[in-house]
Amino acid sequence: MVSFLRFFINGISLGSVYAIIALGYTMVYGIAKMLNFAHGDVIMVGAYIAFCAMSYLNLPPLLAVLCAMVVCTCLGVVIEGLAYRPLRQAAKLAVLITAIGVSYLLQNTALLIWSSNPKVFPSVFNVGQIRLFDGNLVISSETILTIVANIVIMIALTLFTSRTKMGKAMRAVSEDRGAAELMGINVNRTISLTFAIGSALAAIAGVLLCSSYPTLQPTTGSMPGIKAFTAAVFGGIGSIPGAMIGGLLLGIIEILGKAYISTELGDALVFAVLIVVLLFKPAGLLGKPIREKV
């Protein structure tokens, strides 16, 4: 029972990271209708920036995270402006391939700057552990922080999209770009803002991911990126609560699957669950049903 609880909490922690990454995917998809495959690599860049800020500049962890967020936000906006904006009217597949090109670019730039040798990410947060059941169940500070960060981000983002003017503009653009433009919303600026928020979240996710799994390589972001993307689809792509639920469920399924079924098949299990869910709910758990128009 205790071990189950431990796995479950680890699952929530990993799922929280997936959820934060998936938020970036889902917001960008909702508004720009594109699969941003480079998102996973923004996570990696964020983690490297935080790593450098802490190890070389000796900045305190919180400042390092802030630093990573600023760099990633700029990176996200620059990528959107240079690579995706010119393709706004182009075929969907062209945008997808460009996103893949950006992903290769980020990975290989990271490879040249930081080399392929894995870096050991320093333990960022030490706010103490929680010990339960006579010390049988230890919840590490990283786990607590990841979960807390996830809840805070979720609440902040929900408030942002429902209360602020910019957030409402974002929802309007994702609903109907043409109509939003007619209402006087600056579509380009709104899309840039979405990329900025998504990339800042990616930086946080990168730091959280690497403080739980402390090896950092240029390819660190790609697998969590794909899984978070899966999580976003799982919850219904384009839906913010969907990304949250999808991420959490995926993390829990992965950890429990690895613990109780097979270590090697943990990833396969995640994808199998996705397929089963999509068969019964073709637009994901909270996705809007696809309407067919003649």
Next chain:
Amino acid sequence: MKLKKSTINNIISFGIVIIAFIICQTMISTGVMKRSLKGQMIPICVYIVMAVSLNLVVGISGELSLGHAGFMSIGVFSGIIGSAWLEAIGVTNEVVRLFMSMIIGGVFAGIFGVLIGIPVLRLRGDYLAIVTLAFGEIIRNVLNCLYFSLEGTKLHVSFNNPSIPGTILVNGPNGAKDVSKIATFPAGFVLILFTLVVVMNLINSRSGRAIMAARDNRIAAEAMGINVTKYKMMAFVTAAVLAGMAGALYGLSMATVTAAKFKFDTSILVLVFVVLGGIGNIWGSIIAAALLTVLPELLRAFADYRMLIYAIVLILVMLVTNNPTMRALLSKLIPRRGGAQSKGGAAL
């Protein structure tokens, strides 16, 4: 006798492929071709077949598939196991064994194509894409846990348990080792010809027109009485079979192969060939696959920077070819090109 336009086009296509093969073969036999390039000849054939078959799904049938490497890996391992088993039961002729292995690879990939196609083709658009990605990853993960061995002529399979009797053929995550390399460049050429015959005949047939009708407007096609799922399935499974055959050829040209080689990146690589060559354009796929397989080899001088250059070239090509002014200019220069591209692109 008057030949149909499509027949003439096909004959010209086959002619060009045969001439290209003869040139390459003479270059190899006279020693003009560099060693490093010579080693690339079979992978080029494999990737051409992969690209053409994926184009059948992405371009002709209009469904984005991100798991094509999964079918290739099924072909690789069933081909390797098939080849070893055929050798054990007394098929010693290498050419016969190679072709039979390729058929085995194709059949297995085709079976999985049907199994995967049934759920996948119920979905639409990006959801379909993510599920093909998921299947690709599942195939890789499961192959990582499978162990195959040969005891006499008896084939043993085990799941997650490396201790099985006989000589081990496929060793889970360590993959297949000491494969007898029976694949040859001429066999690759024959496979390309076979692929072209299958794909071109399919495109120009009644079924092919049905597939394209379903791509251009699903609802209209359904209203005309076309069984959309059936025809999409036809394209999907044909592509899977061809990918499996290419996989078998690939597996039998390498001394060691692991399942990790066929991850998401490989599917994306083939997709890049298809998109750069022009969606729905078979010839574009062939040229893009051949050039882009050789390109990293040619960029070897740049060492560490070559993947970076590759990425930048990829982004720039996409930006330039999709620039409205550039497209207008191109369609003025080559009037047919613009029309053909927008036809394929409209579906996606």
